[in-house]
Amino acid sequence: MTDVLLRGGLPWGLSAPADILVRDGLIHSVGQGIDAQGSLVVDIAGQLVLPGLVEGHCHLDKTLYGGPWVPHSADDTLAGRIGNDLGRRAELGVPSVERIGALLTRMSEAGTTHVRTHTDIDPLVGLRGVEAVREAAARSPVEVRQVAFPQHGLLTNPGTAELLEEALKSGVEAVGGLDPAGIDRDPVRHLDVIFGLAERYGAHLDIHLHDGGSLGGWELELIIERTRVLGLGGRVAVSHAYAFGQLDEAYQHRLIQGLAEAGVAVVTGAVYSFPVPPVKRLRAAGVTVACGHDGIRDLWGPYGSGDMLERAMHVAYRSTFRGDEDIELALEAATYGGARLLGLEGYGLAAGDRADLVVVPCGGAAEAVVVHPGRSLVMKDGVVLHN
């Protein structure tokens, strides 16, 4: 594999431009005036270099991406969307390896190198979603980690827990949960089941929590307690966590401290008009914050582009981040935060890190989020994928 020298770009976090020499899939060195001999030189002067973007929360298995426009057909309730999803899956050929592949291609072009995706598991679809995602991922340079996700209920949908276990046995990296109170009606038992699975299989845990206000706050307490007691810190995440935005500041503060101490991450998509967790205060307390699209062009809603810089813009915009430093918190969520969420090793822009690199044709990180121009180069493990 020929060495590649990215000449003159600005690696995010450095105060001056530097060359990046890529050798054998790794960043060999970063510095000024690196000798180019024997290397393929790519001039990226005036451009920003980011580590590979990390999609922290999506639903690849549901996507209709790349196909014709499908008008949304569910009513305005969560139950309505779940029912619509079940009803139209077969008609639309979901899950589709082809659609998932089209979305992964789009994600890769936009610089995403790693994805966490929540894959529906229930007695009707079985593990077909898991298999479809695996098949599409095997043909893609994007590294995909799945969450075995009880979208249609866990306790309320008998047979699902067994299928989640089967998915973990087959190598799925994480187990999911869904509104233990609001949807599954028995928060304590719901959490006992999924924490039990995570513990037994050494799996990550990532729980959808739409439940709002004091109910959602209390469920966050339950999740914090279990994570601490079981010593699962660093492997547990709560996605969405809308409740945060509906709680008073003192209670928010206690929850933030609890998340930080227990090692529970928060994943936000800043979707629709739902409350966005307090990203800045979470980060100040040391809580890992990641971000992701949630659904992309599926039966749950027609939005989403697959571009994580655009998604970071939504997080920054909805957080009313105006200053560069604040806006970069959203980019942190779409890069390093996502990497911590997934437990990636060798992630970053330092010598020795894996050469997963994205070049953005603009001068700085805040601008990259706000403008999110097309990527001028995407590299995965030292291989130039898009240029």
Added chain:
Amino acid sequence: MTDVLLRGGLPWGLSAPADILVRDGLIHSVGQGIDAQGSLVVDIAGQLVLPGLVEGHCHLDKTLYGGPWVPHSADDTLAGRIGNDLGRRAELGVPSVERIGALLTRMSEAGTTHVRTHTDIDPLVGLRGVEAVREAAARSPVEVRQVAFPQHGLLTNPGTAELLEEALKSGVEAVGGLDPAGIDRDPVRHLDVIFGLAERYGAHLDIHLHDGGSLGGWELELIIERTRVLGLGGRVAVSHAYAFGQLDEAYQHRLIQGLAEAGVAVVTGAVYSFPVPPVKRLRAAGVTVACGHDGIRDLWGPYGSGDMLERAMHVAYRSTFRGDEDIELALEAATYGGARLLGLEGYGLAAGDRADLVVVPCGGAAEAVVVHPGRSLVMKDGVVLHN
């Protein structure tokens, strides 16, 4: 001027593709199989045709568009942003004919044909903003209507009312207001001054209202009362109207009825995380809803692209519009709603309307909002500007 025949596109609102023949700056006819003889034929089969997009609320005079990235430097308060604005205007050469021109070019490329812009007027800047916008607009195909806007206070900034009057005398089409209670501290007298000016000069009126909750609701009542009593229906608008989202449904309902009866329009940008007025209920009651970016790349914030389809996406997304019919309400705000706001004549896609047309490379209106792909053709008064 050669006739232009747009062949085979789908004009928004029709159920089947149709040709559009453009002659002498107008839509001459719309139908199937129009004779192309003597015309320049442009094949737009499979593409959507919209009327020119209308930017209903922006601040051209403040923009830094097209220049280098300027990190945001104000604190998180409205007063802080006003102070920062005043302090850095001179340093950054605001207002700049060049920057305004760059933004108008971008807007035009994205299919915007008409703009309402709120231009700062105060004793320090005088009418320099008004003149800069006029100068840039004179060189642009975009039709620009200005609002004489007391950004830095009206009653609290002596000399401003006289300058607003001078602006109206010089031909500015509308007078603005700004948080009559929250900023200007005397809502009754503030409204008396600006309604008086609107009446005397036959001007439109467009009032920034960020004031929230019951205070903002009460100010909406004052605006409705004055509009009704003075018979100014159809010429008055409230921009932002964040209060709506913080009022109970019964009070919202009374205000919506009041706006509809008095003929007061609502303009929203769905900016940051501020509450979005209830677009669907406003439209159902017959209230004109328009939309716009608010600031674009200026000292108030770095966001904004100038693309009104993208802005309509924000309005739809923040309104949690998922179905096509709902999403098209946001597009209505960015087209016909804006045209009613500005009192445009001959606006639309029917024979006899002005040939202000935008061709979008996708199959339908909801998709155009969600995906907002680059425009494939923009025409103003029959002249192809971008193709």
